[in-house]
Each structure stands twice: as structure tokens, then as C-alpha cells.
Amino acid sequence: MAEQMIPASPARLELQGVSVGYNGRLALSDVSFQAPHGGQVAIVGPNGAGKSTLFKALVGLLPLRGGRILIHGQALGQHKDCVAYVPQREAVDWRFPVTVADVVMMGRYNRQGWFGQPSAADRQAVRRCLEQLGIAPLAGRSIGDLSGGQQQRVFLARALAQEPHILLLDEPFTGVDATTQEATLDLLDALRAQGVTTMVSTHDLSLAARRFEYVLLLNREVIAFGSPRAALSAEKIQRAFGGRVLFVEGVAVVDDCCAEASAPC
Amino acid sequence: MLTWLLEPLTYGFMQRGLLASVIVGVVCAVVGCYVVLRGMAFLGDALAHAILPGVAVAYLLGGNLTAGALIAAVIVALLIGLFSRQGAMREDTAIGILFAAALSLGVALISSVRTFAVDLSHILFGNVLGVSAADLGLVAGLGGGVLLAVVAFYKPLLVVSFDPVLAATLRWPAELFRNLLLVLLALTIVISLQTVGVGLVAAMLVTPAATANLLTRRLPTMMALAALIGALSAMVGLYLSYYANVASGAAVVLVCTGFFMVALLVAPGRGWLWRLRRG
Numbered sequence: 059m060a061e062q063m064i065p066a067s068p069a070r071l072e073l074q075g076v077s078v079g080y081n082g083r084l085a086l087s088d089v090s091f092q093a094p095h096g097g098q099v100a101i102v103g104p105n106g107a108g109k110s111t112l113f114k115a116l117v118g119l120l121p122l123r124g125g126r127i128l129i130h131g132q133a134l135g136q137h138k139d140c141v142a143y144v145p146q147r148e149a150v151d152w153r154f155p156v157t158v159a160d161v162v163m164m165g166r167y168n169r170q171g172w173f174g175q176p177s178a179a180d181r182q183a184v185r186r187c188l189e190q191l192g193i194a195p196l197a198g199r200s201i202g203d204l205s206g207g208q209q210q211r212v213f214l215a216r217a218l219a220q221e222p223h224i225l226l227l228d229e230p231f232t233g234v235d236a237t238t239q240e241a242t243l244d245l246l247d248a249l250r251a252q253g254v255t256t257m258v259s260t261h262d263l264s265l266a267a268r269r270f271e272y273v274l275l276l277n278r279e280v281i282a283f284g285s286p287r288a289a290l291s292a293e294k295i296q297r298a299f300g301g302r303v304l305f306v307e308g309v310a311v312v313d314d315c316c317a318e319a320s321a322p323c
Numbered sequence: 324m325l326t327w328l329l330e331p332l333t334y335g336f337m338q339r340g341l342l343a344s345v346i347v348g349v350v351c352a353v354v355g356c357y358v359v360l361r362g363m364a365f366l367g368d369a370l371a372h373a374i375l376p377g378v379a380v381a382y383l384l385g386g387n388l389t390a391g392a393l394i395a396a397v398i399v400a401l402l403i404g405l406f407s408r409q410g411a412m413r414e415d416t417a418i419g420i421l422f423a424a425a426l427s428l429g430v431a432l433i434s435s436v437r438t439f440a441v442d443l444s445h446i447l448f449g450n451v452l453g454v455s456a457a458d459l460g461l462v463a464g465l466g467g468g469v470l471l472a473v474v475a476f477y478k479p480l481l482v483v484s485f486d487p488v489l490a491a492t493l494r495w496p497a498e499l500f501r502n503l504l505l506v507l508l509a510l511t512i513v514i515s516l517q518t519v520g521v522g523l524v525a526a527m528l529v530t531p532a533a534t535a536n537l538l539t540r541r542l543p544t545m546m547a548l549a550a551l552i553g554a555l556s557a558m559v560g561l562y563l564s565y566y567a568n569v570a571s572g573a574a575v576v577l578v579c580t581g582f583f584m585v586a587l588l589v590a591p592g593r594g595w596l597w598r599l600r601r602g
Contacts, residue, residue: 114488117488117491117492118491118492118494119488119491141492142492143488143489143492145486145488149488150486151360151485154360154484154485154542155360155536155539155540155541155542155544155545156481156485156541156542157540157541160541160542164481164482164485164486164489167478167482167489167493168493170478172476172478172479172495173475173478199540200540200541202540220492
């Protein structure tokens with residue numbers, strides 16, 4: 059099944075001097091980096107660093123104030139359904155009357171267009187993605203009846219059903235159970251093998267250092283981009299997190315206690 | 324029993340009234356599903372009141388009241404969309420301003436006419452027994468068009484309502500579909516003008532959909548159930564109005580509220596009695 063998920067052409071993501079703002083205030087300025095196809099990038103930074111803003115710009119939800127986003131060397135928007143986005147759980151209306159299978163089928167909507175009906179291939183893809191995330195038995199359940207971890211796996215399955223070239227995960231490790239965390243990490247491994255470029259925002263510095271090839275240290279601008287070893291130096295973490303970081307015998311402790319309770323950054 | 328059911332139908336005005344009420348009940352209920360799910364109840368109520376100046380102008384000029392209402396409704400719907408689009412103002416603030424201004428303008432215009440009280444009460448609470456054959460044709464045509472649009476644009480409307488971010492990643496024009504929904508809502512309110520009136524149309528939009536939402540977990544089923552509840556309420560309400568001699572719009576809304584109360588008590592898994600039994 060893995061073979062069928064390989065994108066037609068290798069993904070490459072390049073940002074050149076990207077600036078994004080809300081209401082006249084710049085939330086991100088002059089962000090430049092390049093992720094090779096199949097690269098896995100952890101985006102790390104304090105609350106309000108612009109992690110979610112970066113994602114919104116990457117899906118075309120926020121206009122750019124400056125710079126360019128290139129996918130396969132072409133401007134954003136040239137490729138349809140190329141970028142899949144898994145939102146933070148707080149951003150979804152869980153009371154909406156849709157089932158797990160309905161949500162995952164939405165990942166196939168781009169192939170169907172506004173008026174088309176799901177094909178046999180679409181149904182098969184939905185079933186495959188549900189199975190890959192271990193939620194096939196929940197297919198007919200209402201999304202509001204699921205646990206937080208199950209809800210997240212529904213959206214991961216949908217992103218997978220989109221067969222994206224670039225996958226964006228917004229805080230997938232925040233407030234979920236161990237099973238879901240493991241399922242997410244397994245999925246990342248599978249995606250790496252398929253050459254899907256993945257960007258994951260996280261508060262977890264040690265996870266970023268252990269499981270990712272690249273780390274983007276962000277605080278309204280790029281503090282560092284590179285291998286975890288290079289990007290997560292004490293001095294750079296200090297610069298990104300400011301006074302909220304404490305070094306205890308060489309181990310960074312980030313005082314970001316309210317991260318999970320506060321508004322999305 | 325059969326004569327009891329058939330007797331009112333011997334009158335042409337009752338046949339037309341019943342047909343119009345059922346169509347309006349169904350269209351309101353289906354569009355109402357989006358109103359309930361997107362939290363647009365206040366918007367629906369406001370739009371209903373905001374068409375008053377259009378009706379008043381048409382009345383003063385001796386034109387078609389429905390056409391006047393239609394123009395006013397679409398203008399107000401798009402203005403609300405425009406006001407709140409840039410995020411400069413919360414949508415409910417924009418609605419509050421436009422709604423009060425339009426209502427005042429409508430009342431000011433109508434108050435210049437001598438038969439003010441009667442005309443205003445017909446607009447506010449409907450006059451279902453005054454539905455002409457031409458009115459019925461308009462209600463059926465516009466109502467059918469709205470239903471067709473809801474079915475045809477099912478996927479984009481679902482995505483824009485449930486997950487606007489997905490709409491953005493799919494490069495679907497979310498703004499366009501948001502405005503389409505506002506226009507469909509405006510059309511629905513216009514055809515409700517004569518059966519339940521602007522004062523009660525919000526109930527026809529919200530109550531059947533809210534009732535259906537208690538009983539199902541999927542949008543298509545919710546729409547079908549809401550349509551059924553809307554149609555049933557219209558029929559039962561109209562017979563009630565005929566035999567008990569009460570205002571028809573009010574009777575329809577009260578029957579509908581009755582359905583909602585029953586669902587609230589006994590809805591499987593979510594009703595109050597259900598929860599009580601489970602402790």
C-alpha cells in the first residue's frame with residue numbers, strides 16, 4: 059500500500075524572505091529556508107513565535123507581505139491539493155454532525171471536484187487511511203464522540219487521504235495519549251519513506267532533537283535552521299525563548315508552562 | 324376524521340396556504356441546518372427584519388412586495404459579508420448595526436402610510452390565507468432553486484462550514500460560498516414572508532434543524548429529518564390555526580417547538596430522560 063502513496067514528483071519546499079502580518083503588525087519577517095523532498099522539519103519556538111502563522115501562510119490562508127513560497131520550484135497555488143494541513147484540535151468544531159469516514163473522505167474532495175461523487179478508488183483510499191491510523195472500527199462514529207487522540211488520528215487519516223506532497227502538523231503531540239503520539243510518530247516514519255515533506259510544530263525540544271532531521275527555531279524570524287545539533291545550541295535556544303529558558307547542567311528547561319492552555323500562537 | 328382533514332382543503336386559499344407553508348417549512352429547515360451549525364441564528368433573524376425597508380418601498384411604489392423584499396435581503400446579506408470580511412469588525416457587531424438601521428428605515432417608511440398597523444402586522448406575522456396563485460408559484464420556484472443549490476453545492480458548503488482551512492488548502496473560494504450561503508438564507512427568508520412573517524422566520528430556520536440535530540449524527544440525515552419536521556409542523560400548525568382559529572404563523576412555530584421539546588426529552592443518547600436514566 060505504501061507504493062500507492064508516493065507522490066508523482068519529489069516535493070521540495072522553499073521559502074524566500076517570507077513576511078506575514080495581521081492588521082498591520084508583522085507576525086513573521088524575512089523567513090527563508092529550504093526543505094528537501096522527504097525532509098522532516100520540526101518547528102520550535104515560544105508561544106506567539108508565528109508557528110501557526112507560518113502554516114497558515116503555507117496553505118494560502120494568509121497573504122504574504124513579502125517574499126515567495128516555492129513548491130517544486132513553482133509559486134504556491136500552482137499545485138492543487140499539494141499541501142495537507144492537520145489543524146490543532148482546538149480549531150475544529152467537534153459538534154458538527156459528520157462521521158469519521160465523512161471527514162476522511164473530505165481528503166478526496168479535490169479529486170472529486172465540487173459536484174463529483176466518490177469513486178471506488180476514493181472509498182478504498184479512505185479505508186486504507188483509516189486502517190493505517192488504526193481507526194477503521196470507528197468509521198461510522200460521530201467525531202464528537204471520540205477521545206482527543208482518536209480525533210487527532212481522524213485528521214491525520216484525512217491528511218493522508220489527500221496524498222499530499224507536503225504535510226503540516228500543528229502541535230500534534232500536545233495533549234494526546236501515548237497511543238496517538240506513537241501512531242503519529244509511526245506515520246512520520248512511513249511518510250519519510252514515501253518522500254513526503256513534513257513540517258511539525260511542537261513545544262517538545264527533546265522530541266524535536268530526537269526524531270527530526272531538521273529543526274527550524276522560530277521567533278517571529280528564523281533564529282536557526284539546520285540539523286538538531288546545529289540548530290538547538292544553548293545560545294540559539296536562549297535567543298528564541300528569551301528569558302523563558304533555564305539551563306540546568308547543560309539541559310535546557312523552557313518555562314512555557316501555559317503553552318497548552320493558551321491560544322494558538 | 325377524513326372529513327375533518329379534507330374540509331379545509333375545499334377552499335382554494337387553504338390549499339394554496341397549505342402548499343406554501345409546507346414548501347417554506349422544508350426550505351427553511353434545510354437552510355436552517357447551516358444556520359444552526361454555523362451559529363447564524365442571529366444573522367437569520369436580523370436579515371428577516373432587515374428586508375422591511377425593501378417591502379416598504381415596494382408597497383409605497385405599488386410594486387411587488389416579494390421583489391422588494393428580495394432586493395433588500397440580498398443587499399443586506401452581501402453588506403454584512405462585506406462589513407465583516409476583513410475582520411475589522413466582529414460579524415455580530417456588523418449585523419447589529421445593519422439590522423437596527425434597516426428595521427428603523429422600514430418602520431419609518433411604513434409609518435407614513437395610513438393603514439400602517441394592519442400592513443405592518445401582515446409583514447411581521449405573515450398572512451398565509453392571502454397567498455395568491457402567483458405567490459405560490461414564486462415560493463415554489465425560489466424554494467426549489469434554494470434546495471437545488473444546497474444539494475448541488477453540498478460539498479463546498481460542507482467544507483466551508485466545517486473546515487474553512489481545508490477549503491483554503493483545496494483552493495476552493497471560501498468567500499464565494501460564504502456569500503452564496505448568505506444569499507440562499509436571504510431567499511429563504513423572502514419566501515417565508517407571507518407564511519410566517521419576518522417576526523417568526525428565525526424560529527422556522529432554527530427549530531426544525533436544532534430538533535434534527537438532536538436526533539442524528541450526519542448532515543444529510545439531519546437535513547432530511549429537519550425537512551420532515553418543518554413540513555409536519557406547517558401542516559399541523561395550519562390545521563390547528565383553521566380549527567382553533569389562531570394566527571397561522573404562530574401555530575406553526577408552536578407545533579415546531581413542541582417537536583423540539585419532545586426531542587430534547589427523549590432523543591436517543593442525548594435527551595434529558597436518556598441521561599437521567601443513565602444517571
